[in-house]
Amino acid sequence: MYEYVGPAELLDRVEPGTFGEPVGMGAGEDGGEPFTYVVDLDGVLRIAPxxxxxxSCAGGRPVLAAGEIVLEGGRVVEVTNQSTGYCPGPESWTDVAAALDRAGIARPDGFTDVFVFRHCPSCAELNVVxxxxxxxxxxxxDLPRPGLRARRGARRGP
Known part of the structure; x- marks a missing residue:
């Protein structure tokens, strides 16, 4: 599970009870334009522009995964873990894959682009490795290396 670690002013703008649209069986979302996505704690894939x-897509709540996704012809053609608000690790792919499988959406075998995030222990700035x-x-x-817990955005829970 990933807690939100981005700017507080963005969290303050979230309207209570609003979430991204859940993606269901035979999703028709298309266009080649990437969507923002999260996988909520119930394992539901939600998308937003x-x-x-x-x-905002997560309704201010923790997530299992977050990033960007491109859907074409009812299948995933690109999917990343690029979210500086949640900083999900590459291991979040298993939750993305499970959500896509439940929704009946064809997918690749992993992220098409993988991002590694680290907050600096000295200056606290967010870095993309x-x-x-x-x-x-x-x-x-020096930034924390794999196997060492990052200061913020580290995976929590099972």
């Missing part, structure tokens, strides 16, 4: 915030380079782009401090 790409420019919306993941925390690229090319296995675990160094803060803001202050040059």
């Amino acid at each position: 790409r420019r919306s915030e993941h925390v 690229k090319d296995d380079h675990y160094v803060c782009v803001f202050c040059d401090a």
Whole structure:
């Protein structure tokens, strides 16, 4: 489970009781345009327009996964874990795959692009790790490596 770790002002804007649209059997959402998605704690895949915030799509609640998704012809052609509000790890794929399978949507065998997030223990800025380079782009401090718990956004729960 991932708690929201993004800017507090975005969480404050979430309207109570609002969520992204659940994606069901034979989803017809198409267009090649990416959607923002979350997998809620019930394992339901919810989508919203790409420019919306993941925390709004999740109704301000914790999620099992979050990122961006492109659906074409009733199948997933792209799916990532890109969410700086929740910072889901690559292991969140299992929850995405299960939600897509339950919805009857054809999918790839894994994320088409995988993002690794780390908050810097020195300056607390959020970093996207690229090319296995675990160094803060803001202050040059070492970032937590795989196997070490990141300061924020670490996977919690089972």
